[in-house]
Amino acid sequence: xxxxxxxxxxxxxxxxxxxxxxxxxxxxxxxxxxxxxxxxxxxxxxxxxxxxxxxxxxxxxxxxxxxxxxxxxxxxxxxxxxxxxxxxxxxxxxxxxxxxxxxxxxxxxxxxxxxxxxxxxxxxxxxxxxxxxxxxxxxxxxxxxxxxxxxxxxxxxxxxxxxxxxxxxxxxxxxxxxxxxxxxxxxxxxxxxxxxxxxxxxxxxxxxxxxxxxxxxxxxx
Ligand code: GSN
Numbered sequence: 001x002x003x004x005x006x007x008x009x010x011x012x013x014x015x016x017x018x019x020x021x022x023x024x025x026x027x028x029x030x031x032x033x034x035x036x037x038x039x040x041x042x043x044x045x046x047x048x049x050x051x052x053x054x055x056x057x058x059x060x061x062x063x064x065x066x067x068x069x070x071x072x073x074x075x076x077x078x079x080x081x082x083x084x085x086x087x088x089x090x091x092x093x094x095x096x097x098x099x100x101x102x103x104x105x106x107x108x109x110x111x112x113x114x115x116x117x118x119x120x121x122x123x124x125x126x127x128x129x130x131x132x133x134x135x136x137x138x139x140x141x142x143x144x145x146x147x148x149x150x151x152x153x154x155x156x157x158x159x160x161x162x163x164x165x166x167x168x169x170x171x172x173x174x175x176x177x178x179x180x181x182x183x184x185x186x187x188x189x190x191x192x193x194x195x196x197x198x199x200x201x202x203x204x205x206x207x208x209x210x211x212x213x214x215x216x217x218x219x220x221x
Pocket of ligand 1: 068
């Protein structure tokens, strides 16, 4: 046993990517076991590894954790990325949940029917520009520190960077009107652990393409 966490999921972003991000930001090395076909998922199900017969599943500290949020909460707590008290944790939770809503909206664009894709994307980008990004621009301004909560890195900062980069994949100038988010992005991208994760060859996964969907459907449905 190497002692490293082992991530069980398909070789795609999906629900596991935020787990990869959080571990990488915490400087934790991890292994991945990729499900390549339905039988791989079936095997995990039949050997009792999946509490709800679903992945993501992460083997860590002798546990087989499932449910994405539970996994993220555990990693954030373990690696001190979850605030210093309940109030900081509440702020972090609000920021992370808001970002998760935006992330999911953008992520779902790939599965929209062809005649709805453009409208769906326009709505998602409008929400980014007019609902979510202004919130974080203001938080950075009012809070006055390099980080969203307290004066140290938290999982909220990691989620914000992950989400910004995802939005920029669809609209490269999405931060044009948000100078503090621009400097946040530059600063965060240059912290050693994250810088490493952003380099080619890391365990970060590429944006999901329409051509990848049939493979995933074959595993999960
Ligand atoms: O967030 C979570 O981990 C759960 N609330 C949902 C997990 C989930 O939906 N897993 C899917 C694959 S990821 N796709 O979106 C899954 O394991 N499906 C297989 C099945 O038999 O349900």
